Amino acid sequence: MSNIRTAAGGSALLVAVLVFALNLRTPITSLPPVMTDIATGLGLDQTLAGLLVGIPALCFSVVAPAASTLISRVGPYAAVTVALVGVIAGTLIRSVGTGTPGVVAAFAGTVILGSAITVGNVVVPVIIARDFPTRAALATGLYSSTMNLGSVIATSLTAPFAALLGWQGAIASWSVVAMISLVVWLVTTRRLPDPQATRASPAPSTSENDDGSAPAAPSAAPRAERPDETLGGVLRRPITWALTVAFAGQSFSYYAVTGWLPELLRDLLDLSVTTAGNAAAPFQGLAIAGSVLVPLALAARVPMRGAAVTMALLWVSLPAGLLLAPQWWLLWVSLAGIAQGGNFVVIFTIVAQRCRTVAQTRRTVAAVQAFGYAVAATAPAVIGAVHTVSGGWTAALLVMLGSTLALGTAELIATRRPRHKRS
Incomplete structure (x- = not known):
């Protein structure tokens, strides 16, 4: 397993993680360029329309503990799949309908999106720590860069898309990126075992523990959580x-x-x-x-x-x-x-x-x-x-x-x- 992750499989996994990361800010930053159109189309004032941008940040806080529990139960790789399905569903739901049904759909879809992205926010650092322990800084840097690249692309292209497709079509179009990412993720990870978080540890880092001792060696055997893991x-x-x-x-x-x-x-x-x-x-x-x-x-x-x-x-x-x-x-x-x-x-x-x-x-x-x-x-x-x-x-x-x-x-x-x- 270690050899798979550190050779070609590891590079492919990193690419899949970065493709996934494109979806962690794009659905949020695609809204401000068409916010006036959204407010007009749904009959919202600017305060309520602004909540569509603010709700995901609140989800990042409130849903994080639940996201941690999900990752523990299904494993990091499956959690990414769940997150991508949630991004696709949330993006499409918030872009359908007008009037009162459209408002309900917009806010429901935004909550689904925020929750799905929260899973992604938590799971990517876990995958980096577990699967790329000797390249954590590089992997984290590429991950952060890709998220910001997604933000820039969405900010730049959503308004032109809206001119062609309308605001609903423009924000719904970003679900295509999530669909492609889901395919890439499933193809990349289908042959990679995904041990539960409680059954595997990242490789020892070069850092010392808080008490100055060497980090514990990884173990693949099932075991009870240590006190410092709770x-x-x-x-x-x-x-x-x-x-x-x-x-x-x-x-x-x-x-x-x-x-x-x-x-x-x-x-x-x-x-x-x-x-x-x-x-x-x-x-x-x-x-x-x-x-x-x-x-x-x-x-x-x-x-x-x-x-x-x-x-x-x-x-x-x-x-x-x-x-x-x-x-x-x-x-x-x-x-x-x-x-x-x-x-x-x-x-x-x-x-x-x-x-x-x-x-x-x-x-x-x-x-x-x-x-x-x-x-x-x-x-x-x-x-x-x-x-x-x-x-x-x-x-x-x-x-x-x-x-x-x-x-x-x-x-x-x-x-x-x-x-x-x-x-």
């Missing part, structure tokens, strides 16, 4: 909470920037609507560069702490730069774009390195995402409320600065070398 055990690990704070800071900042950057730039610099709207392009697009740069740096033996600090500083540069030198906004937005892609790789590579078994990895990823996305879901509302109450953007940018400083501090803790126990 949910309670995972939540008692300091590394879990450090990574949770880091991911919460990362996600809060991402959703805050995504939701408010155009209006912020219009108010601060009197930019045109078009110019301010296009500011999202470097923020989203350069995430691909960040996702690639971090694995390259780690391969060149840059310490994980060095990569983490660099990405945190790039994130901090956006709110700090807009407070101190807003006229250089394009630089700050670009640096933050690199940071949001690279920092994702940092966080989930640390998960892969510091978790001893698949069960521990699965529950750690679920915990980090459940808490992190719960915080992230509040970001647009929090930033909007602070902006309204303060009557300007200074206080809102200070909140964002606090979130980026929190993620940097948490990553310093997470990358601290574990202490060796004295004999």
